[in-house]
Amino acid sequence: MSDVTLGKAQRVVFGETLTELGAHDPRIVILDGDLGNSTRADIFEKAFPHRFFQMGIAEQNMLGVAAGLATIGYVPFISTLAAFATARALDPIRVLIAQPRLNVKIAGAYSGLLAGKTGKTHISFDDLAVMRALGHMTVVAPADETETRQAIRATTEYDGPVYLRLSRQPAPLVFDDAYRFEIGKAVVVRRGSDVTLISTGVQTTRTLEAAEALAAGGVDAHVLHVPTLKPLDTDAIVEAASETGLVATVEEHTILGGLGGAVAETLIERHLVPMKRIGLPDTFAESGPDDALLDKYGISSDRVAQAVRTFVEHPRA
DSSP, X not given: OOSOOBOOOHHHHHHHHHHHHHTTOTTEEEEEOSOHHHHTTHHHHHHOGGGEXXXXXXXHHHHHHHHHHHHTTOEEEEEEEHHIIIIITHHHIIIIIITTXXXXXXXXXXXXXXXXXXXXXXXXXXXXXXXXXXXXXXXEOXXXXXXXXXXXXXXXXXXXXXXXXXXXXXXXXXOOTTOOOOXXXXXXXXXXXXXXXXXXXXXXXXHHHHHHHHHXXXXXXXXXXXXXXXXXXHHHHHHHHHHHSOEEEEXXXXXXXXXXXXXXXXXXXXXXXXEEEEEEOSSOOOOOOHHHHHHHTTOSHHHHHHHHHHHHHSTTO
């Protein structure tokens, strides 16, 4: 990550990719919760106004309408903030979409801490825990522009409910055009021998930066990127844990029930090793500048490197 190239924001990729796909697939529609200019669903709206439905600030109704559209052959994408989709509209997602396995794609924009100072009520730090607990739900959290484009294409082709976690801010590129995203597959993005770091979503970019800082201090980190939280690539997790015998999970999310919980569930059953979860503690996040929030909650690259270094020195502390 020493030569960082900044990619497009995932929300922009969302609008662009669905517009590209929509030109060839008339089944694709977007339902928007009065946030199209923020989620960039407005890119699709300009191209296909007759397939863009402005549902207003009525998220529960929006998910119900999406369920109905799915039953008659459309592929509806939900456009709203992650906090609104996974909390305000959870009941219709659970009863109308997840239980009957309807083909609805829920795009949760502005996920994680970096929500552009929209306020603490708009910050979504528990969405992965909520959505991975729902039966039949596929949960995807891409790292960069390249993977986001491919993940949107893959989820469009997949028949079933999907939660797609998207961030607001541009992120460094992790993957080039040779990369191929596959639902349910994790990928090693750095090889190392001293400690295994397992990350997901945009946090993987900061985890790679932390790995470089650790290398400068003599700690060789193995980094596994997990873009699909559910179904989880448990074989890749066990293999990555076996590489070093120490595992730290790193996520822009609460450590309760998200990636850290999923990895712990896997390792306690299949390959017990010392493990540390790095992410938000049992708290509510506050609004503020990006760098300040990442540092406050311990997931900036510097704070991650510091936490991992301490863990390597005292793995059973």
